[in-house]
Amino acid sequence: MERICFVGDVHLGYATDPERAGLFCRFLRAVADFCAHVVILGDLFDFWFDYRTVIPRAFWQAVAALGELRQRGITVDYLMGNHDFGHWRFFRDELGIEPHRGDLERQWHGKRFYIAHGDGKMKGEWGYLALRWLLRNRAAQGLYRLLHPDVGIGIARWASHLSRRHASGGSQRLVESLESFALQKLRQGFDAVVLGHSHVPVLKALDRGWYLNPGGWLDPEPRFAYFDGHQLRLMRVREFIDAIGRNSSSSAISL
Numbered sequence: 001m002e003r004i005c006f007v008g009d010v011h012l013g014y015a016t017d018p019e020r021a022g023l024f025c026r027f028l029r030a031v032a033d034f035c036a037h038v039v040i041l042g043d044l045f046d047f048w049f050d051y052r053t054v055i056p057r058a059f060w061q062a063v064a065a066l067g068e069l070r071q072r073g074i075t076v077d078y079l080m081g082n083h084d085f086g087h088w089r090f091f092r093d094e095l096g097i098e099p100h101r102g103d104l105e106r107q108w109h110g111k112r113f114y115i116a117h118g119d120g121k122m123k124g125e126w127g128y129l130a131l132r133w134l135l136r137n138r139a140a141q142g143l144y145r146l147l148h149p150d151v152g153i154g155i156a157r158w159a160s161h162l163s164r165r166h167a168s169g170g171s172q173r174l175v176e177s178l179e180s181f182a183l184q185k186l187r188q189g190f191d192a193v194v195l196g197h198s199h200v201p202v203l204k205a206l207d208r209g210w211y212l213n214p215g216g217w218l219d220p221e222p223r224f225a226y227f228d229g230h231q232l233r234l235m236r237v238r239e240f241i242d243a244i245g246r247n248s249s250s251s252a253i254s255l
Contacts, residue, residue, distance in 0.1 A: 002035075002037065002108075002229070003034060003037075003226050003227065004035060004036070004039065004108050004226060004227045005031055005034070005035040005037070005039065005224055006039045006041060006115075006212065006214050006224060006225045006226065006227075007027070007038065007039070007041065007214055007224040008041025008042055008043060008044070008081070008117070008196035008197075008214055008216070009041065009042070009043045009081070009196050009197065009199055009214075009215070009216030009217060009218070010024050010043070010044050010045075010216075010217040010222075011043055011044075011045070011046040011083065011216065011217060011218055012024065012045050012046060013045055013046040013056065013058050013059065014046035014218065020217055020222075021059075021061055021062055022061075023217075023222070023237065023238070024062055024065070024217070025061055025062060025064075025065040026241050027237050027240070027241060028062075028065040028066065028068070028069050029065065029068070030240065030241045031069075031074075031224075032072045032074055034240075035074065037074070037075045037076075037108075038074055038075070038076050038077070039076075039079075039104075039115060039194070040076065040077065040078040041079055041081070041115070041116075041117055041118075041195070041196035041197075041214070042079045042080055042082070042083075042084065042117030042118075042119075042197070043081030043082065043083045043084055043196065043197070043216075044062070044078070044081070044084055045059060045062075045083065045084040046083050046084075047083055047084065047086070048083070048084040048085075049086030050087055050088035050089060050090045055090060063095070066095055066097065067094070067095050070095055070097065076095075076097045077100065078091065078097050078099045078100065079100045079103075079115065079116065080099050080100065080117070081117040081119065081197065082119040082197070085101075087099040103115065103116040104116070108229070109227070109229035109230075111192060111227075112190045112191045113190065113192050113193070114185045114192070114194070115193075115194045115195075116193075116194075117195070117196050118178050118181075118195040118196050118197030118213075119197050121178055121181040121195075171198075174197070174198050175198050175200050175202075178195050178197065178198055178213065179202070179206070179211060181193075181195070182195060182206060182211040183207055183211075186206055186207045186208055186209035186210075186211070187207060187208070190209060191209045191210070192209055192210045192211070192212060192227075193206075193209070193210075193211050194212045194213070194225075195211075195213050196213060197213075198213060198215075199215055199216030199218060199219065200213060200215055200216075201213060201214060201215030201219075201223050201234060202215075203225065203232060203233075203234040210232055212232055217237075221236050221237075221238070222236075222237045222238075223235060223236055223237060224237055
């Protein structure tokens, strides 16, 4: 049965960590033999901004691996996060991946999924929501594109650090707010809610459905999740790569 994989908050480019980039590329090659559909929950990159002819050089390996994934016929849904919001045409035109600017609703194997990155879900974040609107505004991004790429990407990297300080990933308030948001959506009739942003892995029954957060890759043991039509599973990435096709430690919930 077709599997759907969920991964997010890889933050490629943060702290110049080539080992994490290599691990993500190995993960994509392994997952191509395992899943038919991959959902990226945002913040794949710690910063991203499309220019007409330039992409950040630190990301070329991951971009190439995503291209290989699409060439093998794997469907990819990519939600923008609070760090990698600067997408324009490159992913769509060169990779056949359309980055989504908002939340998604999907139905797989008869189950309704609500999927979001998770930023802006805490109550009282009006200032952040206004800033997010400005940063994602097409006109503002068009003006920003007039900057030389070395300058523009440098500013994007700096803004990424500001966003990290604002989000306080993993804070108890954020974790509780995301769970509260998931509960709200489940009560609206969804079977499962999948979020990222907090960097805290969660897989739990909640009210009449299930809440999943694969966690982040800044953790020493990053995880991803998948749905096989019967169960949601949360798995350690390294164990999956080493033991694909065999049993590996995971937690699961039946839908």
